Amino acid sequence: MSVVKEFSRTLLGQLGAPAGNVETYIEVPFMLADKRLYPDGLIRVSRGSRTWTALVEVKTGKNELQTEQLESYLEIAREQGFDVLLTISNEIPGVAGQHPTPVDKRKLRKVAIHHWSWSQVLSTAVMQKEHRGVSDPEQAWILGELIRYLEHPRSGAMDFEDMGANWVAVRDAVSAGTLRSSDKAAPEVASRFDALLRYVSLRLGRQLGTDVLPVLSRKEQGDPALRTQNVLSRLVDQAELSGAIRIPHAVGPIHLVADLRAARVTCYVDIDAPREGRATTRVNWVVRQLRHAPEGTRVESTVANARGAGAAELLGRIREDATCLITDPKKDIRTFRIALSAPMGSKRGRGRGAFIDSVVDLVDTFYGDVVQHLKAWSPAAPRLRDTASADEGDSVLSSTALSSQDGSDPA
Numbered sequence: 001m002s003v004v005k006e007f008s009r010t011l012l013g014q015l016g017a018p019a020g021n022v023e024t025y026i027e028v029p030f031m032l033a034d035k036r037l038y039p040d041g042l043i044r045v046s047r048g049s050r051t052w053t054a055l056v057e058v059k060t061g062k063n064e065l066q067t068e069q070l071e072s073y074l075e076i077a078r079e080q081g082f083d084v085l086l087t088i089s090n091e092i093p094g095v096a097g098q099h100p101t102p103v104d105k106r107k108l109r110k111v112a113i114h115h116w117s118w119s120q121v122l123s124t125a126v127m128q129k130e131h132r133g134v135s136d137p138e139q140a141w142i143l144g145e146l147i148r149y150l151e152h153p154r155s156g157a158m159d160f161e162d163m164g165a166n167w168v169a170v171r172d173a174v175s176a177g178t179l180r181s182s183d184k185a186a187p188e189v190a191s192r193f194d195a196l197l198r199y200v201s202l203r204l205g206r207q208l209g210t211d212v213l214p215v216l217s218r219k220e221q222g223d224p225a226l227r228t229q230n231v232l233s234r235l236v237d238q239a240e241l242s243g244a245i246r247i248p249h250a251v252g253p254i255h256l257v258a259d260l261r262a263a264r265v266t267c268y269v270d271i272d273a274p275r276e277g278r279a280t281t282r283v284n285w286v287v288r289q290l291r292h293a294p295e296g297t298r299v300e301s302t303v304a305n306a307r308g309a310g311a312a313e314l315l316g317r318i319r320e321d322a323t324c325l326i327t328d329p330k331k332d333i334r335t336f337r338i339a340l341s342a343p344m345g346s347k348r349g350r351g352r353g354a355f356i357d358s359v360v361d362l363v364d365t366f367y368g369d370v371v372q373h374l375k376a377w378s379p380a381a382p383r384l385r386d387t388a389s390a391d392e393g394d395s396v397l398s399s400t401a402l403s404s405q406d407g408s409d410p411a
Contacts, residue, residue: 001043004139007128011121012045015054015084015114020047030076039073043086053082059089060118060156065101074107085113090158092117092202094194095216095224118157119199122150123206131209160199163355164192167348174239174260181236190231190241196356197243197256200363208247215244215253235260247367251374254366256359258344265358267366268339273301273332274377282333283322285377290315290338293370298339303331338374340366 001008002024009019023044030037041056055077059065065087073085091100099115125147134140150157166185173179179186197214205212220227234240239261244253250269257266273282283301290297295316302310311327318325326333342365345358 004128004134004143006132006134006139007125007143010128010132011116011124012043012054015086015112017043017045017052017054017083018047018050020045020050020052030080032072032076032079037072037076039076052084053080054084054086055082057085057087059087059091061090061158063089064091065089067101067103070101070103070113071107074103074111074113077111078107082111085111087113087115088118088121089115090118090156091115092119092160092195092198093224094191094198094214095221095227096198096213097221098224117202118150119159119202122147122157123202125150126206127209159203159350160196160356161350162192163196163348164188165348167192167355168346170235171260171346174235179236179239181232186232186235187228190228190235193231193241193258194227194243196359197245200256200360201245203360204245204247204363204367210248212245212247215246245363247371250371251376254363254371256363258355258359260344263344263346264341265344265362266339266341267362268337269366269371269374271336271338271374272377273334273336275379279326279329279331279333280322283318283325286336286338287315287318287322289374290370292373293338294340295319296340297370298341299325300337300339301325301333302335302337303328304334306331338370340370 001011002022005022008022012022013019023046025042025044027038027040028042030039039055040058043054043056045052055073057065057070057073070085070087077083077085087099087101089100093100093115099113101115103113125143128134129140129143129147134143149155166188170179170183170185170189173183194214201212201214216227220230231241231243234242239259241258241260242256244255246253251271252269255268257268258264259266271286274285277285286299290299293315295314297315298312299315299318300310300312311325313324340362342358342362345353345355347354350356
């Protein structure tokens with residue numbers, strides 16, 4: 001971070017640090033009461049007379065951050081007049097800006113606490129090197145070595161690899177119809193699912209070179225507990241885990257639904273139909289954009305002022321007969337819903353037959369085969385009207401001056 005300027009500014013700018021000279025230190029000793037403590041690192045950024053300082057605590061592998069340790073470091077930062085306590089671990093909070101470890105909020109009055117997952121650090125490094133660029137070749141090489149290290153399986157910087165100890169119990173309770181919102185195991189699964197959405201967003205953003213984020217309402221962004229409650233309510237009532245991610249410039253958010261009772265995972269996106277043309281013209285418009293999509297892709301059409309679900313059919317049949325998606329030729333088709341499903345993995349970890357891998361693979365396939373090829377409809381530009389000169393011989397009173405009220409045929 002002290003060498004690759006673009007990388008440090010991208011990361012530290014998110015924490016409120018100025019764009020200045022970066023100094024980094026490891027295991028700086030501090031005294032707290034009668035104890036000597038060694039935070040893993042310290043970052044100092046200087047610009048003019050302003051100095052910004054952050055203590056850093058790092059965990060790798062499956063090690064988790066501890067509340068008591070973080071509160072001690074917050075106290076050191078307050079005594080020293082530091083700005084931030086930064087933590088880095090493999091824990092991925094479901095909501096960006098949320099910290100995975102609870103701490104006493106009274107200790108945050110003068111010192112802020114921020115968290116990066118190793119997936120976030122790796123994604124930022126890849127996007128900076130491969131997409132945004134690094135001006136100095138030597139700095140680009142150094143950043144490439146960091147990426148190489150973090151991607152190594154023995155670095156301790158892991159991907160999202162576990163749905164939690166309660167995953168199997170909650171999944172079985174959903175299948176049996178015995179899950180209740182009061183079950184203590186259910187909130188952890190709901191929180192883990194949001195963390196999975198965040199991981200999928202970071203992973204896809206790393207491949208696309210852009211910021212992909214989970215879709216949350218303003219209330220959910222301000223209150224992460226509300227988001228967890230919403231996920232939990234749908235899990236109990238409909239046996240589904242659901243969420244959405246937003247890709248910049250895509251036709252719409254990708255919605256993800258995991259039906260635990262049916263053991264299916266579904267991705268879908270909604271796209272507005274053209275506002276002109278016959279019903280078959282509108283259906284053919286969307287089918288042409290799905291030339292790379294598998295025949296098992298489901299397409300659903302919704303007409304104006306309709307209640308309930310619209311006509312739905314698999315893409316393979318629609319390619320043969322576009323009218324199978326039209327219930328009433330006289331009604332305007334307003335939207336299309338394009339969905340792709342796959343069997344849901346049941347295991348809590350990673351690998352073949354795992355829930356996490358089934359979600360990741362489906363999102364990659366759905367975006368690559370469907371979403372990236374879709375473009376929103378836009379009306380054609382208005383055309384100039386032909387201005388043929390009037391026939392002077394028709395009448396002695398005819399005018400040779402053209403008017404906007406003249407028709408295409410002479411009067």
